[in-house]
Amino acid sequence: MSSRERPIDRQPIVDDVSARRGRQLGLPTCSRITSVTLRDLPSGRPPVKFIHLALNEIVGTPKSCLTGSARPRIVEAASRRVRRSGTRESMAPQPKPEGRRTRAEQRATTVKLILDTSEELFAQLGYYGVTIKDVADKMGIHPALIHYYFEGKRALFDAVFERRMEYAVTVRTAGLDAYEAKVGDRPTVEGALRAYYDGAFDVYVNEEDNWRHFGRIFAQVANAPGYGVEMLDAYLDPMVLRLIGLLQKALPDAAPEDLFWSFQFTSGAYSLILSRTGRIDRLSGGLCKSDDFVAVRERFVTFMAGGFNALYKRRKQKSK
Numbered sequence: 497m498s499s500r501e502r503p504i505d506r507q508p509i510v511d512d513v514s515a516r517r518g519r520q521l522g523l524p525t526c527s528r529i530t531s532v533t534l535r536d537l538p539s540g541r542p543p544v545k546f547i548h549l550a551l552n553e554i555v556g557t558p559k560s561c562l563t564g565s566a567r568p569r570i571v572e573a574a575s576r577r578v579r580r581s582g583t584r585e586s587m588a589p590q591p592k593p594e595g596r597r598t599r600a601e602q603r604a605t606t607v608k609l610i611l612d613t614s615e616e617l618f619a620q621l622g623y624y625g626v627t628i629k630d631v632a633d634k635m636g637i638h639p640a641l642i643h644y645y646f647e648g649k650r651a652l653f654d655a656v657f658e659r660r661m662e663y664a665v666t667v668r669t670a671g672l673d674a675y676e677a678k679v680g681d682r683p684t685v686e687g688a689l690r691a692y693y694d695g696a697f698d699v700y701v702n703e704e705d706n707w708r709h710f711g712r713i714f715a716q717v718a719n720a721p722g723y724g725v726e727m728l729d730a731y732l733d734p735m736v737l738r739l740i741g742l743l744q745k746a747l748p749d750a751a752p753e754d755l756f757w758s759f760q761f762t763s764g765a766y767s768l769i770l771s772r773t774g775r776i777d778r779l780s781g782g783l784c785k786s787d788d789f790v791a792v793r794e795r796f797v798t799f800m801a802g803g804f805n806a807l808y809k810r811r812k813q814k815s816k
Contacts, residue, residue, distance in 0.1 A: 607645055609635065612706060615656045619709040622716055623653055654727065657717070660710045661731045664696060668735050671695040672742070681745060686801035688742040692735070693766070693797055700770070700789040708787070711770035718767040747808050754807045762800045769796070 597605070613635050617626045628649055632639040646652040675683070675691035699707040717728050736759065743755050772786045784791065 606641075610642055610645060610652070611656050611659060614652050615706065615709045615713065618653060618656060618716075619712040623649075628652070656710075657713065657727055660707070660714075661727065663699075665731055665735065667695045667698070668692055672735065672738060676742070683742045683746045685743060685746045685804045686797055688739060688746060689762070689797045689801055689804075691742075692739050694793060697789055697793040697796070701793060708772065712772065715767040715771035718763065743804065747804070749812075750808045751811055754811060755804070758800075758804045758807055761803060765796070765800070 610631065614626070614631050617630055617634065621630075626649070628639050628642050631652070632642055642652065646655060671691040671694065675687060679687060700711055714728075717725055740752075740755055740759060743759075744750065744752070747755070769786075769789075769792055774786050776784045776786050
C-alpha cells in the first residue's frame with residue numbers, strides 16, 4: 497500500500513492491547529497487530545482500503561501469518577469495528593474516553609521505554625556490545641519498531657545520551673550562575689568546584705530515574721575516543737572553560753597549564769566514580785562502596801581542591 501493510500505497517520509504502539517486482541521481472535525503467536533489495526537479504524541461504512549489496512553498493519557509478522565484461518569478472522573474483526581456506527585457521518589472525531597491516552601502520549605511512553613532499555617544495555621555492555629536486536633529482545637518487540645523511531649544504533653545512542661546531558665548542563669549552569677552571583681569576583685577553588693560538581697552528584701545520590709546507568713555511559717564516553725566523545729565536547733567544553741575562568745580568578749597568578757592539568761585529573765576521578773566498577777569495595781573489604789555517592793560527594797571536592805592548591809603553591813615556591 498502506498499503512502500497516499502493510507503487514510504490515517506500510523507503510530508506503532510507498544511502495549512498489551514494488540515496482543516490481547518490477537519489472542520481473542522485466535523491469531524498465531526507471531527502476529528502483533530498494532531492498535532491502529534483493530535482499535536482505531538474509523539467508524540462508518542468501511543471502504544475496502546480500511547479492510548486492507550487491517551490485514552497489512554502487522555508489525556514484524558511473516559507473510560505466512562496472513563494466510564490460513566487468521567486472515568478471515570482479521571477481516572471479520574476489522575469489518576465489525578468499522579460497521580459499528582453504520583453511517584459515514586459518524587466518522588467525525590469523537591471525544592477521547594476518560595482515561596484513554598492520546599497517540600502522542602502513547603508515542604512518548606514507547607520512546608521512553610526504548611531509551612530506558614537501551615540505556616541499561618549500553619551501560620552494561622558499551623556502545624559496541626549492543627545491537628538494535630538486543631534492545632528489541634529485551635523489550636519483547638520486533639526490531640522494526642525501534643527502527644520506526646530511530647534510524648539506527650548511533651541515532652539511538654545519541655538520543656540516550658542527549659536526554660541526560662541536556663539536564664546535566666542545566667544543573668551545572670545553574671550552579672555556576674548562583675555561585676558567581678553570590679561571590680562576584682572573589683571565588684575560591686573549593687567554592688568553584690562545588691558549584692560545578694555538587695549538583696551533578698545529586699541525581700546519583702537520589703538514584704533518580706536510572707541516572708546511575710547513564711553515569712556508566714558517561715564514563716565510557718569520557719574515557720574512550722570515538723563514539724559520543726564529540727557530543728561530550730559540545731555539551732561540556734563551554735562550562736569547563738567557564739570553570740577554569742573561575743579558578744583563574746581564585747588563583748590569579750596560577751599557571752594556566754596547571755589549572756588544565758588539575759581539571760584533567762579531577763575529570764578522570766569523576767568518570768571513575770560514575771563507572772562504579774566495585775574495585776574500592778574489594779580493596780577496602782567492604783568498608784567503602786563504589787555506589788555510595790553520599791560518601792563521594794562529602795569528600796570529592798575537598799580532595800580535588802587540595803590538589804589545585806598544592807600545585808599552585810609548589811609553582812610559587814619554585815619561582816622564588
